[in-house]
Amino acid sequence: MTAAGNPAVAGVGRPITGGRRLSLTWVGAVPFLGYVSVFLFLPTIIIAAGAFLSDSGPTLSNFGNLSRSYIVSATINSLILSGITAVLGAALGAVLSYAIATGNPNGVLRRAAVSASGVLAQFGGVTLAFAALASIGPAGIVYLWMAQNNLDFYSSGTWLYDLRGLEVVYLYFQIPLMVLVFLPAVDGIRPQWREATESLGGNTWHYWRYVAGPLLAPAFLGATLLLFANSLSAYATAAALINQGGIILPLQISNAITSEVGLHEPGFAKAQAVVLIAIVGIVTALYAVLQRRTGRWLQ
Amino acid sequence: MMSTSRSGVEVRLEDLRRRYAGVTALDGLSLTMAPGELVALLGPSGCGKTTALRLVAGLEEANGGRVVIGGEDVTNVPANKREIGMVFQAYSLFPHMTAMQNVAFGMQLHEVGTEERRKRAGEMLELVGLSAHANKYAHQLSGGQQQRVALARALAIEPKVLLLDEPLSALDAKVRSRLRDEIRRVQLEVGTTTLFVTHDQEEALAIADRVGVMNAGRLEQLGPPTTIYSRPATPFVAEFVGLTNRLPGVVKGREVEVRGTRLPLVKPDSTDGPAIALVRPEAVSVAADGDVSSGPLIGTVIATVFLGATSRVTVDLGDITVLAQLPTSDAVALTAGTRVRLSLRTDPVLIARDEKAPTEA
Amino acid sequence: MAAVSRARRLKLRVFRIVTLVVFGAFFLIPIYAMFEFSTRGNGVDAPRTLDNWKAIGTYPDMVAGIVNSLELAAITSVATLVVLVPTMVWVRLRLPRLRRVIELISLLPLTIPAIVLVVGFGPMYLWLGTNFSDSILTLSFAYSILVLPYAYRALDAGLAAIDVKTLSEAARSLGAGWPTVMWRVIVPNMSSALLNAALLSVALVLGEYTIANNLLYPNLQVELVSLGRTNAGVSIAVAVASLLFAFVLLIAISFFGRPRRMRSEVA
Numbered sequence: 001m002t003a004a005g006n007p008a009v010a011g012v013g014r015p016i017t018g019g020r021r022l023s024l025t026w027v028g029a030v031p032f033l034g035y036v037s038v039f040l041f042l043p044t045i046i047i048a049a050g051a052f053l054s055d056s057g058p059t060l061s062n063f064g065n066l067s068r069s070y071i072v073s074a075t076i077n078s079l080i081l082s083g084i085t086a087v088l089g090a091a092l093g094a095v096l097s098y099a100i101a102t103g104n105p106n107g108v109l110r111r112a113a114v115s116a117s118g119v120l121a122q123f124g125g126v127t128l129a130f131a132a133l134a135s136i137g138p139a140g141i142v143y144l145w146m147a148q149n150n151l152d153f154y155s156s157g158t159w160l161y162d163l164r165g166l167e168v169v170y171l172y173f174q175i176p177l178m179v180l181v182f183l184p185a186v187d188g189i190r191p192q193w194r195e196a197t198e199s200l201g202g203n204t205w206h207y208w209r210y211v212a213g214p215l216l217a218p219a220f221l222g223a224t225l226l227l228f229a230n231s232l233s234a235y236a237t238a239a240a241l242i243n244q245g246g247i248i249l250p251l252q253i254s255n256a257i258t259s260e261v262g263l264h265e266p267g268f269a270k271a272q273a274v275v276l277i278a279i280v281g282i283v284t285a286l287y288a289v290l291q292r293r294t295g296r297w298l299q
Numbered sequence: 300m301m302s303t304s305r306s307g308v309e310v311r312l313e314d315l316r317r318r319y320a321g322v323t324a325l326d327g328l329s330l331t332m333a334p335g336e337l338v339a340l341l342g343p344s345g346c347g348k349t350t351a352l353r354l355v356a357g358l359e360e361a362n363g364g365r366v367v368i369g370g371e372d373v374t375n376v377p378a379n380k381r382e383i384g385m386v387f388q389a390y391s392l393f394p395h396m397t398a399m400q401n402v403a404f405g406m407q408l409h410e411v412g413t414e415e416r417r418k419r420a421g422e423m424l425e426l427v428g429l430s431a432h433a434n435k436y437a438h439q440l441s442g443g444q445q446q447r448v449a450l451a452r453a454l455a456i457e458p459k460v461l462l463l464d465e466p467l468s469a470l471d472a473k474v475r476s477r478l479r480d481e482i483r484r485v486q487l488e489v490g491t492t493t494l495f496v497t498h499d500q501e502e503a504l505a506i507a508d509r510v511g512v513m514n515a516g517r518l519e520q521l522g523p524p525t526t527i528y529s530r531p532a533t534p535f536v537a538e539f540v541g542l543t544n545r546l547p548g549v550v551k552g553r554e555v556e557v558r559g560t561r562l563p564l565v566k567p568d569s570t571d572g573p574a575i576a577l578v579r580p581e582a583v584s585v586a587a588d589g590d591v592s593s594g595p596l597i598g599t600v601i602a603t604v605f606l607g608a609t610s611r612v613t614v615d616l617g618d619i620t621v622l623a624q625l626p627t628s629d630a631v632a633l634t635a636g637t638r639v640r641l642s643l644r645t646d647p648v649l650i651a652r653d654e655k656a657p658t659e660a
Numbered sequence: 661m662a663a664v665s666r667a668r669r670l671k672l673r674v675f676r677i678v679t680l681v682v683f684g685a686f687f688l689i690p691i692y693a694m695f696e697f698s699t700r701g702n703g704v705d706a707p708r709t710l711d712n713w714k715a716i717g718t719y720p721d722m723v724a725g726i727v728n729s730l731e732l733a734a735i736t737s738v739a740t741l742v743v744l745v746p747t748m749v750w751v752r753l754r755l756p757r758l759r760r761v762i763e764l765i766s767l768l769p770l771t772i773p774a775i776v777l778v779v780g781f782g783p784m785y786l787w788l789g790t791n792f793s794d795s796i797l798t799l800s801f802a803y804s805i806l807v808l809p810y811a812y813r814a815l816d817a818g819l820a821a822i823d824v825k826t827l828s829e830a831a832r833s834l835g836a837g838w839p840t841v842m843w844r845v846i847v848p849n850m851s852s853a854l855l856n857a858a859l860l861s862v863a864l865v866l867g868e869y870t871i872a873n874n875l876l877y878p879n880l881q882v883e884l885v886s887l888g889r890t891n892a893g894v895s896i897a898v899a900v901a902s903l904l905f906a907f908v909l910l911i912a913i914s915f916f917g918r919p920r921r922m923r924s925e926v927a
Contacts, residue, residue, distance in 0.1 A: 032747035042784065044772070046780040050783075096683050118910045120687070123863050123867030125870075125881065127902060130888065130892075132690065134693040140693055232773070236873075240888070254775065257778065277772060277773065
């Protein structure tokens with residue numbers, strides 16, 4: 001891989017103009033394109049094609065199987081979970097972003113907050129499930145303390161391993177992701193705009209209503225969509241927290257990967273994957289549109 | 300066009316003071332602007348000129364002193380109640396609004412009716428020559444156009460005072476001088492009392508009725524551009540505004556003697572002894588080498604820079620170099636290496652005793 | 661430059677302190693709880709103990725998982741850089757038409773959930789395992805795809821900060837060949853971006869669970885979950901340690917500094 005990975009060698013000594021230069025230049029992109037073809041495009045094709053194949057040839061039955069009640073309810077659960085944690089995560093994350101952005105841009109606090117957000121949003125996964133167990137689990141310190149003080153939040157059942165538990169735990173990566181995505185937009189708000197509003201006779205309410213609000217709205221909506229997609233795609237936290245069953249779609253997909261072999265349903269996981277990627281794809285496309293507008297306003 | 304704002308109001312800054320965490324930014328600034336006057340505050344960065352403007356705007360609070368606009372003490376009035384119009388250095392247009400919406404925004408806040416708003420915003424854009432761009436967003440306008448819209452926006456609310464905070468500093472040289480003249484034309488047309496802050500002396504001298512040169516939080520000199528240039532009151536002004544030769548000499552009574560030429564002092568109360576005489580390049584004349592009558596000092600031309608109608612000649616006198624500015628017709632023959640004779644015109648000069656010159660902005 | 665009036669500054673300050681304290685508690689309490697949990701003694705009112713931490717080394721599967729993940733992290737970050745850096749530089753220099761395409765491809769894995777990708781990887785790794793090698797280190801192939809968007813962004817920021825074209829033209833005009841341009845001119849000028857990309861890749865691989873678990877390879881996170889079923893104290897100790905390690909990596913990245921514009925204040 002190393003030798004092929006150094007395409008810079010390809011053009012040595014070539015004249016700037018000349019018939020064969022073009023083809024040699026393109027050779028430089030071959031290692032990368034080859035790599036992504038095998039490990040990015042091929043799996044995608046396997047999924048897309050496999051979703052429409054059965055042991056006996058082309059079929060739509062894999063998608064028909066999606067109407068099984070446990071798949072339908074897992075999908076609905078996933079959408080509910082993602083909707084709630086996206087809206088809550090976006091709202092809370094926006095407040096936190098504003099608090100961070102109004103501080104020293106090179107201060108320790110900001111550095112720590114942004115790094116911690118990066119850790120929780122991108123690398124948290126399994127660890128967040130353990131953090132939930134250690135704090136609000138039935139043996140967790142927060143639960144024990146609250147139960148001692150007659151605030152037993154499990155009095156009507158331990159909901160930590162239900163959808164409600166996931167909603168709480170998911171906030172621990174949704175809020176940080178909001179900070180990562182939304183902070184640059186808040187940073188893009190220029191102090192001159194507030195001062196200009198003031199000099200034109202506007203007060204704080206006017207500023208938020210007519211200037212900062214509309215300016216941040218596309219970024220906020222876009223980030224909310226991204227959080228929605230993120231929550232839909234998340235697997236590790238739920239898998240680590242909930243040992244069995246398939247309460248949400250990603251867990252069902254995981255179950256189906258194993259049963260593809262065992263139960264001879266080779267297209268089942270792939271069909272679910274296609275559904276998931278379709279939803280995520282649509283949401284992400286909307287996000288990209290909103291992001292472009294934000295970029296124009298708040299570089 | 301706008302009868303209401305044609306007559307400006309008097310603006311008075313009285314002994315304004317401002318400190319930031321122990322650093323004094325403004326050290327007792329007093330300045331009275333006549334109705335309709337354009338005063339430019341000029342100085343190097345950190346001299347307090349921007350602080351002064353922001354105190355007038357109400358964007359910062361003074362530690363002492365008063366701001367009086369049209370006879371009313373507004374020192375404790377918040378910015379949004381002061382009826383000021385402000386143009387910032389750059390990027391102050393609201394990016395989600397068109398040029399037209401930007402200009403109309405202030406009127407919207409003042410609850411001017413929609414119809415009236417649209418009409419006046421149109422008029423203001425016409426005033427700054429941007430009618431054709433009314434529906435463009437900031438990112439579709441050039442830097443100069445953005446500043447024109449900002450000017451129209453500031454003026455649309457018929458402010459009592461117009462404040463311009465280095466509005467041209469982010470623009471190309473060519474756009475800058477055109478927009479400078481444009482700002483002056485518009486200001487004269489609407490007659491709003493205007494405070495213009497800049498670090499560019501050429502800009503200040505070209506645009507202002509009066510120029511205030513600031514240094515270290517104080518006003519060094521306030522006067523018409525011609526006075527500031529030709530009769531600087533302090534060494535700082537002499538060296539900050541225009542080019543100045545620093546020529547070593549000796550003070551004797553009411554004169555300073557520089558290389559055998561006696562120059563009268565602007566302020567004759569200086570004590571005798573060595574000093575630096577500040578001599579404008581225009582006060583140095585250069586002639587081709589001849590007898591003593593063409594000049595008492597002998598030197599060699601190092602360089603001649605063609606500036607258009609005039610040329611600037613650098614002459615080496617052995618131990619020091621002297622800048623002279625003369626009509627290009629007289630400078631044609633003065634190529635590098637030419638032996639020349641210099642004389643100093645006996646205009647009154649300022650002297651400096653410190654060694655350091657202020658940094659040129 | 662203080663743009664805010666005194667009253668508003670005070671209000672802003674109160675808002676910041678309240679917000680940061682509330683969120684700080686929200687995020688720090690679970691971390692504290694993990695420390696608390698992992699240092700619990702046996703039985704009620706037992707004294708604090710580090711037994712769980714000391715016991716980490718006595719679980720061979722756990723240790724193997726940690727070693728596997730570290731090896732994967734090293735291989736993945738190096739392999740990703742080796743493929744990505746020359747391509748990105750080459751595209752900037754000679755194939756500007758391809759730049760959008762490369763960017764699009766590189767960011768694509770962000771929109772494909774790992775749980776989806778693994779469905780496609782399944783048959784591939786089955787084949788790889790029977791025909792080539794069933795070593796866990798083959799996961800590096802998949803992980804390079806996962807880290808691609810993050811590495812791309814870090815490198816792109818580094819390349820944007822230097823003028824690759826002018827630098828390489830200058831070097832070439834002085835007689836340097838392409839390998840010299842790469843190794844002596846471009847790489848040294850984007851060293852902090854390279855480090856950023858590498859550290860991000862390491863952190864990402866160490867935290868990866870979805871792919872390893874579904875392809876049945878025992879990496880750090882997979883072992884963590886399986887150990888958690890039998891001995892929660894030890895696995896929580898490892899979990900909090902890995903979280904802090906990732907935090908240290910990201911703090912380090914923030915100091916190696918991406919070029920960031922200074923913005924004095926937000927209104």
